[in-house]
Amino acid sequence: MANILENTVNVITPEVIQKHWQGHRDLSRRILDQFPEKELFEFSIGGMRTYAQLALEMIDLAAGGAKGLATGDWSIPGGPKHNNTDHGITTKAELLEQWDKVTADIDQYFPQIAPTRWQEKEAAFGQYENTGIGTLLYLIDNEIHHRGQGYVYLRALGIEPTPFWARY
Amino acid sequence: MANILENTVNVITPEVIQKHWQGHRDLSRRILDQFPEKELFEFSIGGMRTYAQLALEMIDLAAGGAKGLATGDWSIPGGPKHNNTDHGITTKAELLEQWDKVTADIDQYFPQIAPTRWQEKEAAFGQYENTGIGTLLYLIDNEIHHRGQGYVYLRALGIEPTPFWARY
Numbered sequence: 001m002a003n004i005l006e007n008t009v010n011v012i013t014p015e016v017i018q019k020h021w022q023g024h025r026d027l028s029r030r031i032l033d034q035f036p037e038k039e040l041f042e043f044s045i046g047g048m049r050t051y052a053q054l055a056l057e058m059i060d061l062a063a064g065g066a067k068g069l070a071t072g073d074w075s076i077p078g079g080p081k082h083n084n085t086d087h088g089i090t091t092k093a094e095l096l097e098q099w100d101k102v103t104a105d106i107d108q109y110f111p112q113i114a115p116t117r118w119q120e121k122e123a124a125f126g127q128y129e130n131t132g133i134g135t136l137l138y139l140i141d142n143e144i145h146h147r148g149q150g151y152v153y154l155r156a157l158g159i160e161p162t163p164f165w166a167r168y
Numbered sequence: 169m170a171n172i173l174e175n176t177v178n179v180i181t182p183e184v185i186q187k188h189w190q191g192h193r194d195l196s197r198r199i200l201d202q203f204p205e206k207e208l209f210e211f212s213i214g215g216m217r218t219y220a221q222l223a224l225e226m227i228d229l230a231a232g233g234a235k236g237l238a239t240g241d242w243s244i245p246g247g248p249k250h251n252n253t254d255h256g257i258t259t260k261a262e263l264l265e266q267w268d269k270v271t272a273d274i275d276q277y278f279p280q281i282a283p284t285r286w287q288e289k290e291a292a293f294g295q296y297e298n299t300g301i302g303t304l305l306y307l308i309d310n311e312i313h314h315r316g317q318g319y320v321y322l323r324a325l326g327i328e329p330t331p332f333w334a335r336y
Contacts, residue, residue, distance in 0.1 A: 148316025155214025
C-alpha cells in the first residue's frame with residue numbers, strides 16, 4: 001500500500017472529485033449547447049480552434065482519462081477525434097451524443113479506480129508522466145480553460161453564457 | 169475530529185494542492201505580464217472585463233481566500249479592489265506587485281489551515297456556503313476560467329500566450 005497516503009490530511013475523496021468533474025462537464029455541455037449550429041463549427045477568434053474542436057478534445061481526454069485511471073489503458077475510445085479532421089462529427093446533436101456517452105462512461109469507470117492509483121505515477125495517454133490525481137486535475141483544468149474561451153466566443157456572438165457558478 | 173475524513177481514500181494532500189494552486193498562479197502572472205500596458209487596462213471582447221479587472225478579482229479572491237481558510241476571517245486584505253474603480257491601480261507593475269504579495273501571503277497562510285477546515289462548511293467571503301476544499305477549488309477554477317479568457321484576448325491581439333501546460 002506504499003502508494004496510499006497515510007497519516008496525512010485528507011482533503012478530498014474520489015466521490016467528491018467525481019462529482020466536481022461531472023459538475024464542470026455539465027456546465028461545459030450547456031455552453032456547447034448555447035452555440036448556434038453554424039458558429040459552433042465555424043466561429044473562432046485570433047486563429048484559435050472552434051468550440052466544436054475544443055469540445056472534441058474535452059470528449060476525447062475525458063473518455064480516455066477515466067478509462068486510463070481505472071484500467072491503465074490510455075487509448076482514446078473510438079480513436080482520437082480532436083486531432084483528426086476525418087471524425088465525421090458535423091452536427092451539435094452528434095457532439096452532445098458523444099458528450100453524454102462519456103458522462104455515463106466516467107460514472108462507470110470512476111468506482112473502478114483503485115485507491116493506489118491516485119498517487120501512482122504513470123505516463124497518461126502514453127506520454128504525460130504524472131500522478132493519477134495530477135492527470136485528473138489536468139483534464140479538469142484543461143476543460144475549464146477551453147470552456148472559458150468558449151465564454152468569450154459566445155459573448156463576441158452577442159450570446160450571454162450560463163454563469164460560471166451555475167454548477168451549484 | 170468529526171470533520172476529518174477517516175478510512176477513505178486519500179486523493180490529495182494540502183501541500184500538493186498548495187503547489188497546484190501556486191503553479192496556476194504563476195501561469196496567470198505570466199499571462200498578465202504578456203499584455204501590453206495599454207491593452208491590459210483597455211482591451212476586451214464582447215463587453216467583458218479587461219484582463220486587469222480579471223486579475224484584480226484573482227488577486228482579491230486569492231488573498232481573501234487563503235486568509236479565510238486559515239483564520240475564518242474572509243475580509244479581503246486592503247478591501248475589495250476588483251469591484252471598486254477607485255482602487256488606484258493603474259500600471260502593470262502595480263498589478264504584478266500586488267500579485268507577488270499575495271503569492272507570499274498564500275505560502276504563509278497555507279500551513280496554518282487546520283486539518284478540519286477542508287471538510288468544514290462555512291460561508292466563504294460571508295456569502296458562499298461551501299466546504300473548505302470546495303471553496304479553494306472554486307477559487308482555482310475561477311482563475312483558470314478567466315485566464316483562459318485572457319488567452320483569447322492575447323490571441324486577438326496577435327500575441328502567442330505561454331502554453332497552458334507550462335506549469336510543469
